[in-house]
Amino acid sequence: MSLLEVRDLEVHFPIKAGTLFQRTVGAVKAVDGVDLDIEAGTTFGLVGESGCGKSTLGRAIMRLIEPTKGSVTLDGQDILALSERRMRAVRRQFQMVFQDPMASLDPRQSVESLLTEPLRAHKIPGGAAGHAKRIRELLDVVGLPESVVNRYPHEFSGGQRQRLGIARALVLNPALIIADEPVSALDVSIQAQVINLLKELQERFSLTYVVIAHDLAVVRHISKTVAVMYLGGIVEQAPAADLYRQPLHPYTKALMSAVPVPDPNVEGSRSRILLQGDLPSPANPPTGCRFHTRCPWKQATKCDTERPALRELPLVAPGHKVACHFAEDILSGTITPHEVKPEEVALTPAADDTSGIEAAADATEAHVAGGLTPGGPPGAH
Amino acid sequence: MTLLEVRDLSVTFTRSGQQPVRAVDGVTFDVAAGQSVGIVGESGSGKSVTSLAVMGLLPSRGVSVGGTVTLDGNELTSMDQRELRDVRGRDVAMIFQDPMTSLNPVVTNGKQLVEVLTRHAGLSKGEAKTEAEQLLRRVGIPDPVRRLGEYPHQLSGGMRQRVMIAIAIACRPKLLIADEPTTALDVTIQAQILDLLRTLVAESGCGMIMITHDLGVVAGLCDDVHVMYSGRIVESAGTKDLFARPSHPYTDGLLQSIPRIDDDDPADLLHTIPGSARDTVAWDRGCAFQPRCERAVAECLSGPPAVTELGTPIVPHPVRCLRPVGEDVSLHEGNVAR
Numbered sequence: 001m002s003l004l005e006v007r008d009l010e011v012h013f014p015i016k017a018g019t020l021f022q023r024t025v026g027a028v029k030a031v032d033g034v035d036l037d038i039e040a041g042t043t044f045g046l047v048g049e050s051g052c053g054k055s056t057l058g059r060a061i062m063r064l065i066e067p068t069k070g071s072v073t074l075d076g077q078d079i080l081a082l083s084e085r086r087m088r089a090v091r092r093q094f095q096m097v098f099q100d101p102m103a104s105l106d107p108r109q110s111v112e113s114l115l116t117e118p119l120r121a122h123k124i125p126g127g128a129a130g131h132a133k134r135i136r137e138l139l140d141v142v143g144l145p146e147s148v149v150n151r152y153p154h155e156f157s158g159g160q161r162q163r164l165g166i167a168r169a170l171v172l173n174p175a176l177i178i179a180d181e182p183v184s185a186l187d188v189s190i191q192a193q194v195i196n197l198l199k200e201l202q203e204r205f206s207l208t209y210v211v212i213a214h215d216l217a218v219v220r221h222i223s224k225t226v227a228v229m230y231l232g233g234i235v236e237q238a239p240a241a242d243l244y245r246q247p248l249h250p251y252t253k254a255l256m257s258a259v260p261v262p263d264p265n266v267e268g269s270r271s272r273i274l275l276q277g278d279l280p281s282p283a284n285p286p287t288g289c290r291f292h293t294r295c296p297w298k299q300a301t302k303c304d305t306e307r308p309a310l311r312e313l314p315l316v317a318p319g320h321k322v323a324c325h326f327a328e329d330i331l332s333g334t335i336t337p338h339e340v341k342p343e344e345v346a347l348t349p350a351a352d353d354t355s356g357i358e359a360a361a362d363a364t365e366a367h368v369a370g371g372l373t374p375g376g377p378p379g380a381h
Numbered sequence: 382m383t384l385l386e387v388r389d390l391s392v393t394f395t396r397s398g399q400q401p402v403r404a405v406d407g408v409t410f411d412v413a414a415g416q417s418v419g420i421v422g423e424s425g426s427g428k429s430v431t432s433l434a435v436m437g438l439l440p441s442r443g444v445s446v447g448g449t450v451t452l453d454g455n456e457l458t459s460m461d462q463r464e465l466r467d468v469r470g471r472d473v474a475m476i477f478q479d480p481m482t483s484l485n486p487v488v489t490n491g492k493q494l495v496e497v498l499t500r501h502a503g504l505s506k507g508e509a510k511t512e513a514e515q516l517l518r519r520v521g522i523p524d525p526v527r528r529l530g531e532y533p534h535q536l537s538g539g540m541r542q543r544v545m546i547a548i549a550i551a552c553r554p555k556l557l558i559a560d561e562p563t564t565a566l567d568v569t570i571q572a573q574i575l576d577l578l579r580t581l582v583a584e585s586g587c588g589m590i591m592i593t594h595d596l597g598v599v600a601g602l603c604d605d606v607h608v609m610y611s612g613r614i615v616e617s618a619g620t621k622d623l624f625a626r627p628s629h630p631y632t633d634g635l636l637q638s639i640p641r642i643d644d645d646d647p648a649d650l651l652h653t654i655p656g657s658a659r660d661t662v663a664w665d666r667g668c669a670f671q672p673r674c675e676r677a678v679a680e681c682l683s684g685p686p687a688v689t690e691l692g693t694p695i696v697p698h699p700v701r702c703l704r705p706v707g708e709d710v711s712l713h714e715g716n717v718a719r
Binding site for chain 2: 157190191192193199200214218241244258261264267
């Protein structure tokens with residue numbers, strides 16, 4: 001049975017306009033219809049580029065951001081239906097490890113105070129002596145000496161601070177840990193130490209991880225299952241080895257080919273799929289398949305009108321889900337990639353948020369105008 | 382032909398009441414025209430300070446710079462600020478990590494480009510505008526006329542970095558210094574920018590110094606690599622040679638500890654380098670990497686480690702280590718015993 005089940009989760013942030021009477025003119029669709037099943041004791045990797053909604057999804061699962069639609073079931077309990085008070089109790093079961101431990105650890109609290117705070121907040125029995133014993137055990141578990149309890153976060157190196165962040169997440173004995181970019185702020189030689197620590201802790205305490213990261217190599221290394229997000233939706237999901245050996249979605253293919261490999265022989269010989277342009281604005285996402293504006297495999301039909309569902313390909317690749325209308329044809333080679341011109345993509349750049357909002361506003365107004373104008377469809381002039 | 386010669390460059394930061402900090406020490410390297418040279422290191426290794434020292438961009442107060450930097454026969458280290466201002470932008474240009482902080486937020490992209498062209502290339506405003514449009518097109522920005530009238534915040538991160546590159550190449554510099562140009566960008570955008578830099582270097586024949594922490598970027602872009610640790614170059618080699626035969630224990634450990642996307646049979650745990658860059662030794666007392674090194678012996682702490690040449694005079698591969706990886710260990714142990 002899955003420890004965590006997410007169904008049709010949506011997080012839409014409203015876009016407001018007007019100074020006095022704020023009206024909603026559109027929504028940033030940060031997460032737009034995501035289903036997840038995460039098995040207990042495994043690691044689920046969530047990858048994607050900035051702005052794809054991976055962090056929002058992670059926070060929505062923890063209810064740090066209130067989802068606008070959908071359900072999150074942890075251990076058979078629908079946590080979105082819980083009251084604020086009941087939710088606090090359930091929060092003990094899942095904890096978060098953040099990217100930058102310097103920002104997530106209070107600089108004015110000592111290690112002792114930082115680590116006992118969760119115990120005190122959740123009124124864990126044991127008293128001061130019990131708590132002190134518990135945190136000393138934990139420091140040992142994450143590889144820090146007991147003597148650090150009276151020190152402050154600034155006295156530690158980046159890797160040690162992240163160990164503290166992990167210790168703090170472990171204090172309450174959670175079942176699920178959501179780690180948002182746990183190693184990306186660390187130096188290369190320190191990253192490996194923290195990745196190994198996460199793996200060892202998983203084995204020791206049978207933890208379940210959701211690891212959110214942009215580094216595909218790190219995610220491959222620690223995950224059992226990996227999902228790739230693009231513009232609020234999951235475009236592909238598969239066991240890690242299958243996904244990396246044979247990516248099926250055009251976006252995944254491009255993403256993987258863009259990751260530099262530390263080997264000049266590989267770098268010199270492999271083919272690269274260079275995507276044109278930037279991520280479109282999530283306030284005004286492309287119709288149909290979200291990726292069709294930049295897709296080198298885009299077809300004349302379906303791609304720009306119908307949003308593909310995440311579906312399994314039982315014949316070609318069992319257990320491998322992909323959201324592409326033409327995945328089979330791309331795999332078999334009946335469809336070949338074509339060149340995408342930068343001009344075609346540049347119509348809806350992500351940074352043009354203002355114009356995106358204007359466009360959304362224009363669209364609603366045009367719609368209203370069209371409805372009010374007798375005779376002729378909107379835009380007939 | 383050698384374009385840039387850096388000889389024995391050192392940078393020391395002094396603050397009253399505190400021990401001076403030697404951030405860069407004895408750095409020596411060359412860049413030829415049309416060549417890309419990578420400088421790799423982790424935070425605090427001195428790679429960015431090296432590039433700032435080459436550009437003469439370090440403040441004069443509290444900083445002492447030693448050694449020489451020669452560009453095309455002209456010694457930059459002896460120039461005054463006025464002469465240096467002419468060199469920067471015209472002969473040497475720099476691309477920084479975060480274009481949002483290096484572009485002026487209240488000036489349009491066009492004006493920032495035109496400024497470089499009128500200041501250094503001596504073009505009139507009208508000519509400069511036409512040239513600016515050409516440059517934006519060259520770095521792959523669609524609809525350049527519209528973009529020239531916009532401000533940096535209206536562009537995405539990748540576009541902004543393209544504008545930064547357009548400004549850098551505006552006066553056809555002989556040397557381009559790129560300091561972590563893709564670190565703030567997503568992988569697919571990183572691939573676009575690296576592809577652009579590769580094309581620009583090949584077309585214009587300028588030299589490039591690529592400063593990065595990412596060995597993958599180096600593998601795909603650079604001809605030569607210098608690995609820095611704690612302010613000194615610890616290993617230098619041709620890119621292929623370095624990856625085929627990493628010889629400094631630090632380089633070797635680093636390469637082994639990076640998870641690879643093309644590794645179909647990954648080991649359960651990654652190789653790690655113990656400790657952190659804080660566990661260090663002053664170079665004049667011994668090897669700075671000694672506290673973290675698996676191969677360290679007592680001799681490593683007896684004065685600055687000598688450079689061992691593992692290559693040939695034509696294909697050099699110097700390593701600042703007494704016991705390089707892959708060399709006959711027993712031989713060195715014999716030395717220690719004696």
